[in-house]
Amino acid sequence: MKIEKKTKTSNEISTSSMPDIIFMLLIFFMVTTVMREYEGLDVLVPKAKSIQKLESKRNTSYVWAAKDGTIVVDDRRINVGDLRHIMYEKMVKRPKTTVSLLADQEVSMETITDIHTELREAYALRLSYSAKTLGGDNL
Amino acid sequence: MYNKPRRGLGSFTSASMADIAFLLLVFFLVTTTISMDKGIEMVLPEPGDTDIEIPKSNITNILINQTGKVLIDEVPILVRDIAREAEMRINKRGFKPDGEQIMIFSVKPHRDTKYNVYIQVLDQLKRAGAKKISIANPETF
Numbered sequence: 001m002k003i004e005k006k007t008k009t010s011n012e013i014s015t016s017s018m019p020d021i022i023f024m025l026l027i028f029f030m031v032t033t034v035m036r037e038y039e040g041l042d043v044l045v046p047k048a049k050s051i052q053k054l055e056s057k058r059n060t061s062y063v064w065a066a067k068d069g070t071i072v073v074d075d076r077r078i079n080v081g082d083l084r085h086i087m088y089e090k091m092v093k094r095p096k097t098t099v100s101l102l103a104d105q106e107v108s109m110e111t112i113t114d115i116h117t118e119l120r121e122a123y124a125l126r127l128s129y130s131a132k133t134l135g136g137d138n139l
Numbered sequence: 140m141y142n143k144p145r146r147g148l149g150s151f152t153s154a155s156m157a158d159i160a161f162l163l164l165v166f167f168l169v170t171t172t173i174s175m176d177k178g179i180e181m182v183l184p185e186p187g188d189t190d191i192e193i194p195k196s197n198i199t200n201i202l203i204n205q206t207g208k209v210l211i212d213e214v215p216i217l218v219r220d221i222a223r224e225a226e227m228r229i230n231k232r233g234f235k236p237d238g239e240q241i242m243i244f245s246v247k248p249h250r251d252t253k254y255n256v257y258i259q260v261l262d263q264l265k266r267a268g269a270k271k272i273s274i275a276n277p278e279t280f
Contacts, residue, residue, distance in 0.1 A: 015157075018157050019153070019156045019157040019160055022157055022160040022161055022164055023160050025164055026160055026163050026164045026167065029164065029167035029168055029171055030163075030167055032171060033167050033170055033171045046254065046255045046258040046259070048179055048258055048259070048261075048262035049262055049266060050179065050262050050265035050266045051177045051178055051179055051262075052177065052178070052179070052180050053176065053177050054176040054177065054178065057176065060176060098180075100176055100178060101178075103254050104254070105253065105254055105255035105258070106253060106254070106255070107253070107254040108250065108251050108252065108253065108254070109203075109248040109249065109250060109251070109252040109253075109254060109257055110250040110251070111254075112254055112257070113248075113250075113276060116183060116274065119183055120183050120184065120185065120186045121186050123185070123186070124183075125182055125183040125184070125185065126180070126182060126183075127180070127181045127182070127183055128176070128178035128179065128180045128181070129178050129179045129180075129181065129258055129261070130176065130177070130178040131177065131178050131179055131258060131262075132177075133177065
């Protein structure tokens, strides 16, 4: 009888530390979460093999370029000529900004060159051509 | 003599603490987007024209036309062969004492070139380990 009782008690896991564990996970996710700010355009970025990960999402600003030459920054459709002012303001706020260019693979180089020129004028010199990993999978 | 320590001004059950934390946890789990930003990194030159004298033998010109055909120093080449060719040229030209590459690749796309082809060419150059890549403004050649 006595032995049976003993085994019964040792079978239970104490749940008192559960909140602590959950809090730990919670804090982890809170720290790593960056809220999605903008949606952007529907673009199909090219695929490449030698791609690098961007360092930090907080220091990245996105420029979208769609097939028809539409350029979108911060959910607003803009003219190419206005890009330098927008980017300049961003650079003042965060000098370490890297521009991630999400351009459709069908975009002509004329548009891309215009964006290059504007970014150079705004001294936003760190550029990353967004690309998918070759061989498919996630964006 | 002693004032009996007052009993707590009231207590709350900490049993629901876990539930609250769970709720928050689920919220942050759902909103978290794992960084998926990947791409080919480039550093653009500063605005304004800079004239630097570079011997012609240290430059490889890569022209891309509007149909996606590539010329490397006037010789047609398949896009997938660029990496090999570029690597050969880098090694042939050698390195400066500080390890810097001497060979410079100048990529010149046509105005109507598809962005995809341009990225493929850049990808090939990066795969070859090319550090010095210059993007020339497109021309109607």
